[in-house]
Amino acid sequence: xxxxxxxxxxxxxxxxxxxxxxxxxxxxxxxxxxxxxxxxxxxxxxxxxxxxxxxxxxxxxxxxxxxxxxxxxxxxxxxxxxxxxxxxxxxxxxxxxxxxxxxxxxxxxxxxxxxxxxxxxxxxxxxxxxxxxxxxxxxxxxxxxxxxxxxxxxxxxxx
Ligand SMILES: [Zn+2]
Ligand SMILES: [Zn+2]
Numbered sequence: 837x838x839x840x841x842x843x844x845x846x847x848x849x850x851x852x853x854x855x856x857x858x859x860x861x862x863x864x865x866x867x868x869x870x871x872x873x874x875x876x877x878x879x880x881x882x883x884x885x886x887x888x889x890x891x892x893x894x895x896x897x898x899x900x901x902x903x904x905x906x907x908x909x910x911x912x913x914x915x916x917x918x919x920x921x922x923x924x925x926x927x928x929x930x931x932x933x934x935x936x937x938x939x940x941x942x943x944x945x946x947x948x949x950x951x952x953x954x955x956x957x958x959x960x961x962x963x964x965x966x967x968x969x970x971x972x973x974x975x976x977x978x979x980x981x982x983x984x985x986x987x988x989x990x991x992x993x994x995x
Contacts, residue, residue, distance in 0.1 A: 859883050860895050861922070864905060870919035870930075870939055896920060911970045913937045927951075929967035935976035942969070 853861070863879050864871060871879070877892045899905040899920075908919045911932045929942040951962050972980060 843965070855886050856884060856891055857895050857898075858881075859887065860892065861899065861904070864899075864920050865922045865924065870908060870910065870921055872917040872919050874917065876920065906964070906966070908966070908968075911968055912940060913970075927965065929969055931971065932967045933973035933976055934970045935972055936975045938975075940973075942967075 859880050860980075862885075863876055867879070873889075873892055873896060875878075877887075877889050880887045880892060880936065896905065896907075899909055903923060905920045905922050908921065908930060909916075910919050910930055911934070912936050913932050913934060926943055927947050929944075929947060931940040931942055932938075947965070947967060950967075951965055954960055955962055
């Protein structure tokens with residue numbers, strides 16, 4: 837099933853798309869990023885200086901309740917803010933670097949397989965899944981290996 841436009845999706849859910857809400861949705865949907873409320877506000881302000889934080893928070897709540905956006909905590913890698921992305925994307929897992937905070941998305945059959953297994957084994961009708969994997973990205977992995985080596989290379993203190 838091809839993903840439908842966010843506007844159709846909104847209309848279908850009876851959410852009125854005001855100009856400011858459209859700016860916010862376009863940013864969440866179009867940036868391809870996982871934005872927190874503050875970054876979203878900063879970006880939105882550039883498009884409409886009259887847009888304020890209250891509107892951002894209210895709209896996020898509305899989008900969330902309408903099932904349009906997912907709220908993620910991404911392992912709280914940089915504090916306790918939440919991140920937002922639209923639900924129109926294909927199911928994916930978030931892979932977070934615990935050192936630099938880089939976020940990758942993993943799309944793959946195993947995710948759908950896990951959903952099927954949960955439905956089969958536990959008898960649930962799965963409505964949403966959220967998969968997060970924490971680790972070290974290739975860059976940080978290399979840095980960590982170097983750090984360990986340097987640590988080991990330190991000669992024992994002479995007596
Ligand atoms: Zn990293
Ligand atoms: Zn994502």
